[in-house]
Amino acid sequence: MKKSRRKQSAADRQNRVNNGCCPIHGIGMTQIGHNASQSDAPFEASCPRCGISGKTDSAGSAIILDPQFLHLLDGERGG
Numbered sequence: 001m002k003k004s005r006r007k008q009s010a011a012d013r014q015n016r017v018n019n020g021c022c023p024i025h026g027i028g029m030t031q032i033g034h035n036a037s038q039s040d041a042p043f044e045a046s047c048p049r050c051g052i053s054g055k056t057d058s059a060g061s062a063i064i065l066d067p068q069f070l071h072l073l074d075g076e077r078g079g
């Protein structure tokens, strides 16, 4: 069975983020700094290509995208 190239689904993107990757490019997000406001959150990360950024909630957890990028994981909406 062939897998044809098609539009990324929201689930695909969420999987990438869960793996520490940019939801659009699928490449690893690089660390840009610490989240000083939460002693528990080890770092902030950003995609080197598009600048999508997110934070980890706690040590070892998956990246959570910043609010302005959450729509990327929200399925196919107009706009």
Ligand SMILES: [Zn+2]
Binding pocket: 022, 023, 024, 025, 026, 047, 048, 049, 050, 051, 052
């Ligand atoms: Zn990217």
